[in-house]
Amino acid sequence: MTEIWDGITQAFFLVVSFDPDLVSITGRSLRVTVTAVLIASLIALPFGAWLAVRRFRFRRWAIALLNALMGLPPVVVGLIVYLLLSRSGPFGVLDLLFTPTAMIIAQVVIITPLIASIAHQALRELWAEYHDLLISLNTTKWQRMQILLWDGRRALITAALAGFGRAIGEVGAIMIVGGNIDNVTRVLTTAIALETGRGDFALALGLGFVLIGLSITVNLIIHGLSRTEQEGRW
Template sequence: MMEVLLRAGGLIVGWNDDLSEIVALSLQVTLSAVFISCLIGLPLGAVVGAFRFPGRRVAILMMNVLMGLPPVVVGLIVYMLLSASGPMGVLGLLYTPTAMIIAQTVLVTPIIAALSRQVVEDLHEEYAEQFASLGVGPAQRVMALLWDARFSLLTVVLAGFGRAVAEVGAVMIVGGNINHVTRVMTTAIALETSRGALELALALGLVLLLIALVVNLIVMTVRGTAVRAAYA
């Protein structure tokens, strides 16, 4: 085991083009999916959290249910949509990074929407009377709540990032794990482990952990700075 770990460390230190390509594609797919999910999920969660309307409980239930979507089911659904016989087959997106971004977006958006809904709902209880007295409109109310909760929502975005960057099943189905085309860290780890190439799989796993650590440190630093500024 120690020998494998040393060889994995050597692969990271010797960093080659294959590692760079896999890591770069992983970050491209994950960050793109998280960005799109935030554009959809944050406003959606804020609207459901801030307003009372018919069907709200159903909307909350659906968001909570969709948080637990099995990745392979999402991969299958996206595959059927993008396959040659599917409604979006003409676009030719199957087995491309775009297909992987779509699959990850479907997985991450409910998580961001559900978690942001809870954050915004708790915050709205503090500001509801003030909003009513000032006659703040719906759009301005949502924007104000999202802005005020921005540092708490960083944790929500981090949860979405963690879900996306660790995804295997869905991206394997719609991406195909094609070398130099759709191979990302998680699918490469699965492939190399099945081949018995544990040093490469372990090296990619360590890089994945390092990325997660860096993202967490950035979020903690931003939140800590915000807290200190608030009490300064």
Template sequence: MDNLLAAFAQAFGLLISLDADLLEIVGLSLRVSLTAVLLAAAIGLPLGAAVALFRFPGRQGLVVLLNALMGLPPVVVGLVVYLLLSRSGPLGVLGLLFTPAAMIAAQVVLVLPIVAALARQAVEDLWQEYEEQLRSLGSSTARAIPTLLWDGRFTLLTAILAGFGRASAEVGAVMIVGGNIDHVTRVMTTAIALETARGDLALALGLGIVLLTLTVLINGGAELVRRWARDWAP
């Protein structure tokens, strides 16, 4: 018990003193996860909207596939990305393996199905509500996509947050493609796993506190935005 209390005390000491190693790990984690989520959102939101609005052969199969891919095993994604980026792989010439770019690529693959599947459902619901009105204004199906995405922006924020939660908490894929290299590819989740195995609970607890705090702040901020939109937005 005394050892645990001492570890918590040291963890808070690292946070209060703004330990350089801790800040470096947190900064890289945020850079990787936020970049991955932004890229996944840029692709997934219009993709989900297109699947919701257009009718084409195999559409139902694509919907099922998107929903199934929401549960992609991270280690499988990491393995696939590793094979693509390895020296013998088709993208090995880029030299991206064991770099932050490789971790971003793996997280994009994990987050994209989540954003696309949730966006599809949200846009499909909005289309059922506003289709007649948009048609009467002369809007085509393709032109309705940005309108519906904007109208559902607060709902879609939930999809993006779900993607960020998946990315920020991911360990297996980034460990495989990033290698958990100190000062290069070590992020919060991989550092927590490593430091716990080493017995350095202070740094692991400090990083865990930061990770939990970021998650609470982001979700709390999103909830405030949704409430503002519901109560005050025109």
């Protein structure tokens, strides 16, 4: 019990003193994850809007597939990205394996279906409200998508934050494609796994505190935005 308390005390000191290793790892985690969320959102949000306003033969199947992809095993995603970026893979010439770019690619693949699915569900309800009005105004599909994306912006921010929450806590795919290289691809989750294996519980707990703090902050923001959205509808 004494060792655990000592580890927590040291971890708290590392956090409040802004330990250089902890700050570096946290900054790298945020850069990789925020970049992945921005790229995924640029893909997922328009796709969710398009899926809400577009009617086509296999639309139900497309929605079902999108929802199924939300549960993609991250380790499998990491393996596929690894094979694509390895020297023997089709994109090996780009030399991206074991770089932050490879980690961003893996995170984008993981969180894009999640963001798109949440966005589609929110925009589908909005489209049901605006359908008659937008049809009567003879708007194009692109204009309808733009209107939905703008009016549903709070829900879309929530979708992006949900993607951030999943990406920041990812370890399997990141470990495979990033390699957990010190000062290059080491992020919060992989560093926690490494330091725990080394027995450096103080640093591992410090990193864990930061990760928990980020997760709580994101969830509080999502909760606040969700309440604001609900109150706005009333």
